[in-house]
Amino acid sequence: MMRTTAVKNATRKVLVGWAKESRRYLSSPANCKHNHRSQSQILLSPPLVSLDLPEIWGSDSSHFDPHQPPSSITRSKVIDGKSIAEEIRSRVAVDVKRMKESIGKVPGLAVILIGRRRDSLTYVRNKIKACEEAGIKSALAELPDCCAEEDVMTALLKFNEDPSIHGILVQLPLPEHLDEEKILNVVSLEKDVDGFHPLNMGNLSMRGREPLFVPCTPKGCLELLIRSGVEIVGKKAVVIGRSNIVGLPISLLLQRHHATVTIVHACTRNPERITCEADIVVTAAGVPNLIRSSWLKPGAVVIDVGTCPIEDPSAEYGYRLVGDVCFEEALRIASAVTPVPGGVGPMTIAMLLCNTLDSAKRLYGFT
Amino acid sequence: MMRTTAVKNATRKVLVGWAKESRRYLSSPANCKHNHRSQSQILLSPPLVSLDLPEIWGSDSSHFDPHQPPSSITRSKVIDGKSIAEEIRSRVAVDVKRMKESIGKVPGLAVILIGRRRDSLTYVRNKIKACEEAGIKSALAELPDCCAEEDVMTALLKFNEDPSIHGILVQLPLPEHLDEEKILNVVSLEKDVDGFHPLNMGNLSMRGREPLFVPCTPKGCLELLIRSGVEIVGKKAVVIGRSNIVGLPISLLLQRHHATVTIVHACTRNPERITCEADIVVTAAGVPNLIRSSWLKPGAVVIDVGTCPIEDPSAEYGYRLVGDVCFEEALRIASAVTPVPGGVGPMTIAMLLCNTLDSAKRLYGFT
Numbered sequence: 001m002m003r004t005t006a007v008k009n010a011t012r013k014v015l016v017g018w019a020k021e022s023r024r025y026l027s028s029p030a031n032c033k034h035n036h037r038s039q040s041q042i043l044l045s046p047p048l049v050s051l052d053l054p055e056i057w058g059s060d061s062s063h064f065d066p067h068q069p070p071s072s073i074t075r076s077k078v079i080d081g082k083s084i085a086e087e088i089r090s091r092v093a094v095d096v097k098r099m100k101e102s103i104g105k106v107p108g109l110a111v112i113l114i115g116r117r118r119d120s121l122t123y124v125r126n127k128i129k130a131c132e133e134a135g136i137k138s139a140l141a142e143l144p145d146c147c148a149e150e151d152v153m154t155a156l157l158k159f160n161e162d163p164s165i166h167g168i169l170v171q172l173p174l175p176e177h178l179d180e181e182k183i184l185n186v187v188s189l190e191k192d193v194d195g196f197h198p199l200n201m202g203n204l205s206m207r208g209r210e211p212l213f214v215p216c217t218p219k220g221c222l223e224l225l226i227r228s229g230v231e232i233v234g235k236k237a238v239v240i241g242r243s244n245i246v247g248l249p250i251s252l253l254l255q256r257h258h259a260t261v262t263i264v265h266a267c268t269r270n271p272e273r274i275t276c277e278a279d280i281v282v283t284a285a286g287v288p289n290l291i292r293s294s295w296l297k298p299g300a301v302v303i304d305v306g307t308c309p310i311e312d313p314s315a316e317y318g319y320r321l322v323g324d325v326c327f328e329e330a331l332r333i334a335s336a337v338t339p340v341p342g343g344v345g346p347m348t349i350a351m352l353l354c355n356t357l358d359s360a361k362r363l364y365g366f367t
Numbered sequence: 368m369m370r371t372t373a374v375k376n377a378t379r380k381v382l383v384g385w386a387k388e389s390r391r392y393l394s395s396p397a398n399c400k401h402n403h404r405s406q407s408q409i410l411l412s413p414p415l416v417s418l419d420l421p422e423i424w425g426s427d428s429s430h431f432d433p434h435q436p437p438s439s440i441t442r443s444k445v446i447d448g449k450s451i452a453e454e455i456r457s458r459v460a461v462d463v464k465r466m467k468e469s470i471g472k473v474p475g476l477a478v479i480l481i482g483r484r485r486d487s488l489t490y491v492r493n494k495i496k497a498c499e500e501a502g503i504k505s506a507l508a509e510l511p512d513c514c515a516e517e518d519v520m521t522a523l524l525k526f527n528e529d530p531s532i533h534g535i536l537v538q539l540p541l542p543e544h545l546d547e548e549k550i551l552n553v554v555s556l557e558k559d560v561d562g563f564h565p566l567n568m569g570n571l572s573m574r575g576r577e578p579l580f581v582p583c584t585p586k587g588c589l590e591l592l593i594r595s596g597v598e599i600v601g602k603k604a605v606v607i608g609r610s611n612i613v614g615l616p617i618s619l620l621l622q623r624h625h626a627t628v629t630i631v632h633a634c635t636r637n638p639e640r641i642t643c644e645a646d647i648v649v650t651a652a653g654v655p656n657l658i659r660s661s662w663l664k665p666g667a668v669v670i671d672v673g674t675c676p677i678e679d680p681s682a683e684y685g686y687r688l689v690g691d692v693c694f695e696e697a698l699r700i701a702s703a704v705t706p707v708p709g710g711v712g713p714m715t716i717a718m719l720l721c722n723t724l725d726s727a728k729r730l731y732g733f734t
Contacts, residue, residue: 055609057633057654181576198576202569205619206611209548209565234634236641242422242622244573252572255609255630260641262629263622266424267601274603274627287424 042091042354044226045219048210051256055207077331079228079303079338081220085346088223089134092353096135099357099366107360108137109167109193109352110159114152114178115145119309120171122317127169130349136356139165145175152183160188166363167193167356172245190363193355195219196244205252212362213355218250220347221282221303222257228336230280230301232257238278240264240271240291240324246284246305254280271295283324293329302330302337305344321345409458409721411593412586415577418623422574444698446595446670446705448587452713455590456501459720463502466724466733474727475504476534476560476719477526481519481545482512486676487538489684494536497716503723506532512542519550527555533730534560534723539612557730560722562586563611572619579729580722585617587714588649588670589624595703597647597668599624605645607631607638607658607691613651613672621647638662650691660696669697669704672711688712 100106109131113124124140131138139162141155152170159168168191174180184196192200195213203211225232237259241247247263255261259280264271275281275295283291284305296302306324323340330337338344361367467473476498480491491507498505506529508522519537526535535558541547551563559567562582570578592599604626608614614630622628626647631638642648642662650658651672663669673691690707697704705711728734 053634055633057652057657198569198573199566200569201572202565202567205568205572205615206565207609207615208611234636236636242574244575248572248574255632258632258634260629260631260635260638262627264627265622265625266422267420267625268627269601269603271627285424290424 042088042095042357043223045223048204048214048256051258052208053258077334077336079224079336079343081224081338081343082346084224084227085220085350088347088350089130089353092136092350092357093134095357099360099364100135103364103366105360105364105366106135106137107167107356108139108162108165109169109356110139110141110162110165110191112141112143112152112155112159112168112170114143114147114171115175117173118317118319120173124171127349127352130353131356134353134357136353137164146177149178149182152178153186156183156186160186160191165191166359167191167352169194169352191359193352193359195249195355201244201249201252204249204256213359214253214351215245215249216351216355217246217284217305217344217348218253219351219354220344221250221305222253223351224303224338224344224347225280225301228301230336232259232280235259235279236277237261237280237282238264238275239282239284240275241284241286241305243284250282250284250305254282285324287324288322289324289326291325291330293326293333296330296333298333299335300333302334303344304330304338304340307340307345409455409462409724410586410590412590415571415581415623418625419575420625444701444703446591446703446710448591448705448710449713451591451594452587452717455714455717456497456720459503459717459724460501462724466727466731467502470731470733472727472731472733473502473504474534474723475506475529475532476536476723477506477508477529477532477558479508479510479519479522479526479535479537481510481514481538482542484540485684485686487540491538494716494719497720498723501720501724503720504531513544516545516549519545520553523550523553527553527558532558533726534558534719536561536719558726560719560726562616562722568611568616568619571616571623580726581620581718582612582616583718583722584613584651584672584711584715585620586718586721587711588617588672589620590718591670591705591711591714592647592668595668597703599626599647602626602646603644604628604647604649605631605642606649606651607642608651608653608672610651617649617651617672621649652691654691655689656691656693658692658697660693660700663697663700665700666702667700669701670711671697671705671707674707674712 096106111124111127113120128138128140143151159165168187170183187197189197189199189212193213195211195215200211200213203209204214232254237254239247239251239261242263242265251261251263262274264274272295276297278297278300280301282303282305286306286308288308302325304323304325307321309319310322312320321341325337327339463473478491478494480487495505495507510518510522526532535554537550554564556564556566556579560580562578562580567578567580570576571581599621604621606614606618606628609630609632618628618630629641631641639662643664645664645667647668649670649672653673653675655675669692671690671692674688676686677689679687688708692704694706
């Protein structure tokens with residue numbers, strides 16, 4: 001027998017300690033809201049490090065459920081990212097105004113746009129408009145498609161040194177001749193509001209560490225889940241897609257919130273069977289209508305990050321965005337689902353404003 | 368209908384491109400061995416970046432199987448980490464000798480040991496002995512349990528600057544009064560042979576990036592899988608435990624090798640049900656005999672990283688190491704399993720020697 005008395009005692013201690021610790025460290029989103037949020041906190045999602053739990057194993061993990069469904073949050077079937085994002089943006093505007101009145105400073109965001117990709121132009125236009133509305137200063141460096149790497153670096157270094165700029169965003173994708181890794185690595189860590197620097201990603205992935213910035217789209221997905229009253233701790237989450245921009249950071253974020261995460265990707269065999277066991281599905285494959293009703297467990301929560309432009313002469317810009325999820329089918333089986341457009345998209349911009357504001361607050365020690 | 372002709376055409380193109388790309392990018396371990404390994408390559412595991420595949424989705428992912436089981440590799444039921452590690456260590460020794468004869472340099476490893484923890488003393492002693500046997504220079508800084516953070520920093524900075532030192536290892540765990548994050552962040556990136564720096568971890572997690580070092584234990588697990596002829600692409604892998612040292616990096620590594628990875632942890636509900644669907648189980652929970660036969664799918668491959676010291680007066684040092692896996696039960700149901708001791712443990716040291724050698728090779732441009 002390898003299981004000695006010492007082990008049995010240790011296991012017993014573990015179980016008791018585990019139950020106790022989980023009560024001490026975990027609280028429902030509703031409790032977080034009341035106990036830990038400062039007046040000026042704009043998001044419902046709690047700070048990351050506070051989510052670290054001692055990793056203590058018990059044999060009855062299956063009964064682990066410290067979260068009671070927060071009765072204060074009612075969930076509608078369609079998660080309205082647009083109105084949630086608007087609420088967050090107006091709270092950012094209030095905070096920016098408070099900062100300006102209090103210390104005479106405003107946050108500043110710099111955007112580097114290379115080339116004239118139609119979708120990139122739209123995204124950048126929307127970001128700058130959102131900054132204006134929130135009172136955030138914005139600066140745009142537009143470079144031609146054929147620009148040299150040095151031109152990008154010059155623009156970047158200028159923004160790195162500019163004390164009125166607190167966030168720098170390089171609009172992706174870059175033209176093929178430019179080295180994305182090299183360029184993104186030059187963005188000052190303190191201004192990496194996109195959170196794509198590998199040091200930020202490393203700190204997001206590691207327990208007990210905290211990145212300076214969490215990438216905007218994943219942060220927006222999480223905020224949607226929390227505002228919709230979705231329990232995350234102990235839930236099965238499937239993330240579809242493993243891009244550096246969405247799939248990877250959302251999987252790390254869900255794991256930090258103690259979901260059991262599976263990452264499904266293009267080499268996954270029978271992704272449908274895996275996905276249909278998930279309580280939470282976040283999909284960022286970029287394949288229109290990949291997720292049919294047969295992929296979903298009844299009652300699942302579905303966050304659709306897919307935004308594939310489809311030609312549509314009747315649409316304002318000649319195309320419209322289609323998600324990964326067959327929306328009508330998902331509506332019938334899921335307990336909540338984000339639409340495309342109007343789901344995750346608006347949240348990305350709202351989170352960019354939050355990250356830029358947080359960066360300025362950090363620099364000036366403003367709370 | 369949201370699925371336009373454009374989408375259909377795009378999907379068709381995707382499927383064709385995907386099949387073509389997968390043939391171009393992927394080859395079986397056996398092929399890798401013949402086509403890509405240089406004479407001096409010690410490990411069978413291929414360089415990381417070469418594993419990046421374009422993320423192209425097809426509806427028939429379930430049929431994706433570019434790897435034929437390599438007929439040249441026979442698998443025994445018990446994966447003998449000890450003898451595999453010995454083979455790797457002797458290959459390292461040959462390479463160190465070649466380096467010394469060719470450029471008059473040898474790799475150097477520095478170990479910082481704080482306090483007198485019995486297990487840490489054993490690990491450090493084994494590492495230094497392994498260095499000696501491989502012809503690698505070693506340096507040990509021993510500090511008392513009650514030392515100040517500055518003392519650790521002084522020792523670290525000395526090794527950072529020492530040109531004869533190519534790898535620095537801070538033996539964990541540290542006494543509680545020391546800030547692990549702060550200390551590990553000071554280790555020079557180029558000498559971070561443990562791969563625990565968040566920048567290394569970030570680069571391990573991101574597609575298209577490559578860390579300077581992969582953490583030793585996860586790298587050892589991967590090497591055991593590859594040398595045992597285990598297919599990884601498209602397989603379901605469950606990693607039990609999410610520590611920064613093992614669980615996190617092994618999950619990132621398996622994902623880079625295109626497994627579909629689920630991370631099971633202390634908050635996971637019904638971990639047994641999830642684990643028993645896995646083709647590959649890597650467990651690093653540190654809970655003796657957690658994994659019983661009911662947790663395993665018939666034919667699964669089981670890598671046991673758990674090493675819990677259990678008091679045993681009859682053992683040489685008064686204790687013996689017990690894994691997470693109920694070994695006898697696993698033997699009956701798994702297709703291959705690592706023992707404890709003699710499985711992953713010896714591989715960790717072998718990988719430390721590899722990382723130190725690689726670091727010196729990189730510095731001197733020696734191939």
